[in-house]
Structures are given as structure tokens and as C-alpha cells.
Amino acid sequence: MMTDDQPAPPADLPTHVDLAQDFADSGVAEVLADLDRELVGLAPVKARIRETAALLLVDRARRRLGLATETPTLHMSFTGNPGTGKTTVALKMAALLHRLGYVRKGHLVTVTRDDLVGQYIGHTAPKTKEVLKKAMGGVLFIDEAYYLYRAENERDYGQEAIEILLQVMENNRDDLVVILAGYADRMDRFFASNPGFRSRIAHHIEFPDYSDGELLHISEGMLSRQNYTLDDAARAAMAQYIAARRGQPHFANARSIRNALDRARLRQANRLFGEAKGPLDAAALSTLTEPDIRASRVFAGGLDVDRASRQAAAE
Numbered sequence: 001m002m003t004d005d006q007p008a009p010p011a012d013l014p015t016h017v018d019l020a021q022d023f024a025d026s027g028v029a030e031v032l033a034d035l036d037r038e039l040v041g042l043a044p045v046k047a048r049i050r051e052t053a054a055l056l057l058v059d060r061a062r063r064r065l066g067l068a069t070e071t072p073t074l075h076m077s078f079t080g081n082p083g084t085g086k087t088t089v090a091l092k093m094a095a096l097l098h099r100l101g102y103v104r105k106g107h108l109v110t111v112t113r114d115d116l117v118g119q120y121i122g123h124t125a126p127k128t129k130e131v132l133k134k135a136m137g138g139v140l141f142i143d144e145a146y147y148l149y150r151a152e153n154e155r156d157y158g159q160e161a162i163e164i165l166l167q168v169m170e171n172n173r174d175d176l177v178v179i180l181a182g183y184a185d186r187m188d189r190f191f192a193s194n195p196g197f198r199s200r201i202a203h204h205i206e207f208p209d210y211s212d213g214e215l216l217h218i219s220e221g222m223l224s225r226q227n228y229t230l231d232d233a234a235r236a237a238m239a240q241y242i243a244a245r246r247g248q249p250h251f252a253n254a255r256s257i258r259n260a261l262d263r264a265r266l267r268q269a270n271r272l273f274g275e276a277k278g279p280l281d282a283a284a285l286s287t288l289t290e291p292d293i294r295a296s297r298v299f300a301g302g303l304d305v306d307r308a309s310r311q312a313a314a315e
């Protein structure tokens with residue numbers, strides 16, 4: 001029986017939904033499959049994204065049956081160390097939200113404090129609003145979001161950007177999703193001093209560091225997408241490189257691997273020029289060898305972790 005505060009749904013609403021069919025028709029299955037295939041590891045992140053997709057499919061179905069009317073809060077925080085895949089996953093999230101109809105366009109706009117906050121009085125509001133205009137219909141990804149807030153300076157222009165963002169996160173929930181990204185500890189402190197942000201964010205996703213094995217796997221994936229491979233000795237050298245690099249300053253997970261491979265390809269090209277007398281086949285042009293990896297500065301000091309930590313402390 002229907003009570004007064006729960007009016008009977010209009011007669012033209014469907015009476016059943018088929019979630020499996022929705023899953024297939026929406027294209028969400030495809031985005032999740034891409035995510036699984038393209039990204040090594042990240043099991044907890046992938047699980048959270050599947051849960052979010054399920055929640056949104058159910059929300060959509062409930063709306064169709066007249067059971068829900070409010071747009072769910074979709075703003076998120078992505079916390080983790082540099083190079084752990086936050087930007088890459090944000091792109092997938094934008095695609096997912098688009099396929100489910102929560103944002104019109106599904107593009108990702110990535111910004112940092114400098115894109116939102118001006119240097120002079122009166123510059124911040126127009127800057128922030130311009131960015132928001134660009135991001136409308138998609139996802140606004142604010143990297144190192146905590147720099148917006150400077151506890152030591154209460155008249156900092158960042159505060160103005162924060163207030164505009166909070167308002168839009170509330171009022172334009174149906175067409176803009178904001179993702180705040182950065183290191184976990186700093187983000188915690190930021191939320192503690194900015195309860196307005198904390199209360200508007202429904203999904204907190206943590207990105208773990210990659211293991212050595214995962215980073216090796218990531219290297220091979222990055223190379224094969226560019227039609228390169230490691231020979232056996234190069235693969236062993238790469239495994240050692242990863243272990244050594246992790247202990248050195250500015251280690252940035254998969255980003256460090258990407259940079260290392262760029263330099264290895266440069267060395268390979270130089271080596272090929274230096275050695276080549278006759279014609280080279282595809283295999284020669286595609287194979288990174290042990291010296292291409294070993295010539296890295298990361299090996300120069302051996303596995304001198306003490307030196308690395310002294311360097312880190314000096315920075």
C-alpha cells in the first residue's frame with residue numbers, strides 16, 4: 001500500500017529492470033575490461049571502481065522505477081604516491097561516468113593550484129570559473145589539491161578558489177565530478193582543516209605503491225605497446241634497476257619506469273648507430289639489451305642506499 005509521502009509512481013514507469021542487460025548496453029563492461037587489461041596490479045582500486053559502477057547502475061535502475069530522484073554524490077579523492085596510476089584511472093572513471101550518463105561529455109580536465117588561484121586580488125574568481133566552465137560536463141581532476149589551502153595564511157587567495165569549488169560541487173553535482181588527488185597524509189590534513197570538502201566527497205580511493213614484480217610487468221607492457229622488448233639479460237638488469245631505483249630520491253613508481261625506458265631507448269639508438277655496419281632487421285631495432293639498461297646512473301653508485309637517503313635528506 002502506498003502512503004502519502006510515497007506517491008504511486010506514474011503509470012508509464014517500467015515495472016522491471018534487467019541489470020545484466022544494462023551493464024552490457026551501457027558500455028561499462030568495456031571500460032572495466034580496458035581497465036583490467038591496461039593496468040597491472042591495482043587490485044583494490046579496480047575493486048572499488050567495479051563497486052562504484054555497480055552502485056551507479058543500480059541508482060540508474062532505481063530512477064527508472066521512480067525509486068530515486070537525487071543525483072548521487074560522485075566527487076572522489078584519489079590518494080597515493082606519484083606514478084601510482086591516479087591520472088590514468090581518472091580518465092577511465094570519466095569514461096565510466098559518461099557511459100552511465102552522469103556527465104554529458106566525459107572529458108578530464110587536470111589542474112593544480114596555479115590554474116585556479118591568481119597572484120593578485122580579483123584574479124582568482126575568474127580563473128577558477130574559467131576552469132570550471134571547461135570542466136563542466138566532465139571530470140575536474142585537481143592534482144595536489146591540498147596546495148589550495150595554506151593554513152599559515154588566512155588571506156591566501158586559495159581560500160577564494162575553495163569557496164567557489166565547494167559551491168559548484170554542491171550545485172552542479174549533476175554535471176561535474178571533482179576528483180581531488182595527492183599524497184594520502186597531506187590529503188588527510190587538508191580534509192581535517194576543510195570539512196566542507198570532506199563532506200562533499202563520497203568515494204575515497206587509495207592507490208598502493210607497486211611491487212618490484214609489478215613494475216617489471218609494467219615495463220614489459222609499456223615496451224610491448226611501442227613494439228620494443230627486453231632480451232633476457234636486459235630483463236634481469238631491469239629487475240635490478242627497479243630494486244635500486246626504489247631506494248633513490250624522487251622515486252615515482254610507474255612514472256620512473258616510463259622515464260627509465262625512454263632513456264634506455266635513447267641508449268639503444270646510440271648503440272645501434274655506433275655498432276651498425278650493415279643492414280639491421282626489425283629484431284635489432286626493437287630489442288633493448290643489457291648495456292642499454294645498465295648504463296643508467298642508477299647503477300653508478302651500486303645499491304648505495306645510504307647515499308640515496310643522504311641525498312633525500314639534503315633535498
Ligand SMILES: Nc1ncnc2c1ncn2[C@@H]1O[C@H](COP(=O)(O)OP(=O)(O)OP(=O)(O)O)[C@@H](O)[C@H]1O
Pocket residue numbers: 038039040041042081082083084085086087088089218221252254255258
Ligand atoms: N598499473 C599500471 N599499469 C601500467 N601502466 C601504468 C600503471 N600505473 C601507471 N602506469 C603508467 O605510468 C605513468 C604514470 O601514471 P599516472 O600518471 O596515471 O600516475 P599518477 O599517480 O597520476 O602520477 P603523478 O602523481 O606522477 O601524476 C603513465 O604513463 C601510466 O600509463
Ligand SMILES: [Mg+2]
Pocket residue numbers: 086087088143
Ligand atoms: Mg597524475
